Amino acid sequence: MTTAAASSDIASLLGSDADDLLSYTCKGFGKDSLHLPGPDFVDRVLRDTDRPVNVLRNFESIMNCGRLAGTGYVSILPVDQGIEHSAGASFAPNPAYFDPENIVKLAIDGGCNMVASTLGVLGSVSRKYAHKIPFLVKLNHNEILSYPNQYDQTRYGSVRQAFEMGAMAVGATIYFGSEQSRRQIDEVSEMFEEAHALGMVTVLWCYLRNSEFKQGKTDYHVSADGTGQANHLGVTIQADIIKQKLAENNGLYNAIKFGKTHPKVYSDLTPGDHPIELCRYQLATCYMGRSPLINSGGASSGAGDKAEAVRTAVINKRAGGMGLISGRKAFQRPMNEGVELLHAIQDVYLDDSVTVA
Template sequence: MALGISSIEELLGDEASDLLDHECKTISKDRLIQPSANYVDDVWYHSDRNNRVLQNLQRLLNNGRLGGTGYLSILPVDQGIEHSAGASFAKNPDYFDPENIVKLAIEAGCNAVASTFGALASVSRKYAHKIPFVVKINHNELLTYPNTFDQIMFGTIDQAYDMGAAAVGATIYFGSDESNRQIVEVAKAFEYAHELGMATILWCYTRNSAFKVDGVDYHSSADLTGQANHIGTTLGADIIKQKQPTNNGGYKALNAGDSSYGKLDERIYSELTSDHPIDLTRYQVANTFMGRAGLINSGGASGDNDFADAVKTAIINKRAGGMGLISGRKAFQRPIGEGVKLLNMIQDVYLNDEITLA
């Protein structure tokens, strides 16, 4: 049974009115290219994307419980590389077997499943025609001692194509010492993926120890993540994955004193955003060419209130103008039945017509 508005309000508790009734007075929803059943025809049809890319974008949007709505629910499980397999799967060792990852995505009615070359290749003949594959082409390797933080290629675009992938995904650590190389690598990879007909999804993460200023972490500030989104859309991403903003003012903090970092305009803070999470996320959407590239927010780590947190994240994304959620650890780090329930609750937010753009 779908999650109704009264159940959603109960999950949100004291935050319900603030999230469900908020009116965005920064960037009007009328300026946005909004998710819809006709998204591919209305947006990417007019671009340089070839027919095969359009077909795979439509395939992503037509699959699962959200099929035909213009919204996406993707299960991403690449944490076995990014965070170590033991740390990721100790809570539920079944997911050491990649087949269970794909089974969870299918049973939960996800639009697609995103994982590593090895994981998806190991079951591609059995499942690539049953659910769209998003093959993650680069990763941060965490076995080097001391740990280094870089995204390196783990396979080829041809390999992703051969296993029947609908899309490829990649991460760039914007702001890091390695970001220039990563930008060039990913731009070339995405160009070739488009040539072969696959869609592209970019994890637009910021990473630099200097982004922590006076005890405040600005890695997920709206202004810095917004600019990461803008660069990511520019280099060829069809869909942008980003963490939801937790604050704002990263440029200001980094420009304190005599330092000079980047460029800013005070209207970013006074007119284009407020301190409300929906307005901060809308600024992220604005930086994806006003929604021409869909914004999917990440679900974040598993915690004490996963179901309520997942619903809240989905509401913020939807009301801001985003295209959906890509949630992994909250779903797979629990028994499969609970994982399916959590993913379905996220999807119910996008299926609920009472939850509208702010």
């Protein structure tokens, strides 16, 4: 696909938002202040850190796999929903994915840089595929079978198990703002320290969870200031990559009247409510991009999934992010359609006309 054709397809999927999203210039943090993705990201940004050399090697290997190899961007397929959302809810739309091998096949055929899943999923096919696509083992999960539910994460595997199956990366979730968050921070910090010692890249799902973060009809779980602070806590425990939901609003601190913020956060740093501006703040809180930001693709909503995924990819790329980690939109449909959707996301990052705002 040519750049011109890709640009036309992207603009078509963006619809009436195309001009606004493709031509917007950020007024808060300027792009020159950021550590942006690129083919030299490991040498330019990570080389001088305290990360062991094997972490750098594995990070470079992840960056050089799939359709986005050599671009500095990543496309990751995550399929760990079977634990939290139930296997039935996750895989009934396409029962082929009850078989873990098909999850890995989708990531390979979809041209992804890496496949992220549970210890059980990746361990069941590791000898066949760990040398063909980088593995990211998600080590903790919530599960909605214990009743009543609580906002917590439980370890389902060890860093050593991930290392021994050949994984290049480990991932974990922290529910920042929940009653259990401080214990989770402690647990994940220990896991990430061990992972780095073994040469693995660390990826943190930095999610907010607290019933008070929803005020009236506004859900501040996806606020720029709240998710930004979660990101900042994540990079503090040395997450190499931050996974975050795309910001949809701003003003959590002011809404709940708790914690500390500053008026300039809502004026100088995130002027207005443009989605690229809000995402740029999320990136800035990741040490200005020294730890790259990847945004989640979100739940599957049906026919509009491709357009939604492309929109999220455009916002992430133009904000300065490193890519998308999109699962349900891809695996809850026939494999050929899932591959097509993953390619549509990747086409945004392959398109040189989609620039950093």
